[in-house]
Amino acid sequence: MTHQRILIATEAWHPQVNGVVRTLDTTVRTLRGWGHVVDVLEPSSFWTIPVPFYPEIRVCLPRPGRVYDRIRRFRPDDVHISTEGPLGRLVRRYCLNRGWRFSTSYHTRFPEYLAELARVPERWSYHVLRQFHNRAGALMVATPSLQLELKARGFTAPMCRWSRGVDLTLFRPHPHPHGDSPYPRPVLLYVGRVSAEKGIEDFLRLSTPGTKVVVGDGPARADLERRYPAAKFLGYRKGEALAACYAMADLFVFPSKTDTFGLVTIEALACGVPVAAYPVTGPKDIITHDALGALDHDLGAAVERALRTGNRAACIAEGRSYTWENCTRQFLENLVPVRG
Incomplete structure (x- = not known):
């Protein structure tokens, strides 16, 4: 296996607790275990502020020079932009300015979330997301139905599947069905x-x-x-x-x-x-x-x-059919070299 230098940009990272963070963290650890060199460009290195209506989530406000210097020093073979926030946008701009190819992924329905929490019309948000993703060399999506939905909404980037996995050493059947519960059933x-x-x-x-x-x-x-x-x-x-x-x-x-x-x-x-x-x-x-x-x-x-x-x-x-190894293998196969 040829070992690759992979840069992943994401606003979703520890200490947040959610499925996106778990997916990225496990993917990174698996890639490193296979010998790949992975740099995660995430919010802890930059100034952040809490989202007004969702304070446990913080928005990253990075300085462009620091982001660009980090990319230059790492010299990636592949760039993956996982989230559409300020950090992801700076990495996207760096790639476009240099004619580099990159991949993105669609994890979160921000249009629906913003409509629910802040009354932002969905059509505005989807317009912004189409602009963000449609310049990608590959757009990774988790399911066939999501792929069809995004195509119907005007997303034109080449789409590929990036499923999810389960830690089967942790999430396993209890020897006694349903385990022990102090609560009335069901x-x-x-x-x-x-x-x-x-x-x-x-x-x-x-x-x-x-x-x-x-x-x-x-x-x-x-x-x-x-x-x-x-x-x-x-x-x-x-x-x-x-x-x-x-x-x-x-x-x-x-x-x-x-x-x-x-x-x-x-x-x-x-x-x-x-x-x-x-x-x-x-x-x-x-x-x-x-x-x-x-x-x-x-x-x-x-x-x-x-x-x-x-x-x-x-x-x-x-x-048990969902393994992180298969998930990470999909991710690796979906990456597009920066110089295609």
């Missing part, structure tokens, strides 16, 4: 940011038997915890503590209509937990038959059906 689990754009209130307002458990944190947590006192809010969990939450669940509920994949859904499957979700991009690419759970525009109906039809063995087999 245990319905949500894992992710606790924020309006994630649709979590659709989950919390369901009149279903059992216990709703929320793992994660975010700007909406205090209000939702006050209004839904029967739900159990556990805050962030990681590692074995997160895996234990999956293991105790009877069902994983994914109420988001704005995610592009939903890494948490395949983690749940790998633990043998079926999934209930809306039939939208992400879930409809993963939950492809009843043994894995159920999709319905009525989330309550999806929950009821998934509890009835979900099959633990089928979920485990499906979850």
Whole structure:
């Protein structure tokens, strides 16, 4: 294998806790394990300010000279721009000014998020994103349905698949199905940011038997915890503590209509937990038959059906088909040399 010098620019990085960070971090560690030299250009080296309506996310405000000097000194063979913020835009400008090719990826539905949180019209945001991505030599997307959706919205860059993976040493079936739970069953689990754009209130307002458990944190947590006192809010969990939450669940509920994949859904499957979700991009690419759970525009109906039809063995087999090695191999094959 020829070892490559790969520059990855991203505003999504530690200490943020989300699927994008987990995907990038695992991809970088896997690439380095294979002998590639990877430089991650991320916000910790620059001045940042919190997003006004989402303070746990910080916007990077880098000085162009520092960014350009970092790229020059690294001398990359490949450049991948993972996010569309100020840092990604500076790296994109550097590449375009020198006639370099680069790849990008579409992780987050910022138009829908901005419409939900700040009332910014979606058409404005999509116009900006088309301008950003359409100059890329390759645009990496997680699922076939997302690729079709972006093409319909006027994205013209060559698109290629970059799926997601599961740490199968961590997210694994519990020796005793559903693990140990201190809560009345069925245990319905949500894992992710606790924020309006994630649709979590659709989950919390369901009149279903059992216990709703929320793992994660975010700007909406205090209000939702006050209004839904029967739900159990556990805050962030990681590692074995997160895996234990999956293991105790009877069902994983994914109420988001704005995610592009939903890494948490395949983690749940790998633990043998079926999934209930809306039939939208992400879930409809993963939950492809009843043994894995159920999709319905009525989330309550999806929950009821998934509890009835979900099959633990089928979920485990499906979850184990998503490996970080395959994911990273896709990423590597999708890169475009800066001098093509």
